[in-house]
Amino acid sequence: MNQSPVAEIFNTRDGSIVLSALEFQDFGAGMPTEILPGQQLTHLEGGVMRIDGINLEKNVLRYMVGRATDFILYIGHERIKLNELAEPGTLVEFSIRRGHF
Numbered sequence: 001m002n003q004s005p006v007a008e009i010f011n012t013r014d015g016s017i018v019l020s021a022l023e024f025q026d027f028g029a030g031m032p033t034e035i036l037p038g039q040q041l042t043h044l045e046g047g048v049m050r051i052d053g054i055n056l057e058k059n060v061l062r063y064m065v066g067r068a069t070d071f072i073l074y075i076g077h078e079r080i081k082l083n084e085l086a087e088p089g090t091l092v093e094f095s096i097r098r099g100h101f
Contacts, residue, residue: 006031010061015096019056023048061094 009021024031025047035041039053063071067088073080086092
């Protein structure tokens with residue numbers, strides 16, 4: 001299991017959530033082991049690696065609130081800690097809802 005911080009960078013496109021990049025320091029369970037066609041690996045300061053061009057589209061984004069790790073969601077300048085929203089072990093889901101203004 002990867003014990004170092006991981007940043008997943010998402011965008012939205014046509015009502016879907018798109019994973020566009022990933023930043024991490026250490027390899028571990030769940031981390032990429034190869035760069036796929038269309039992706040680019042960059043080495044940043046402090047030993048951080050960034051993979052761009054992931055382009056993985058999801059209709060729903062699901063995370064399990066961690067017991068040993070803390071997931072933090074940034075939306076604009078707002079910082080949301082999942083363990084403040086739900087108990088550890090709880091599945092949380094994010095999706096895009098279109099509203100009428």
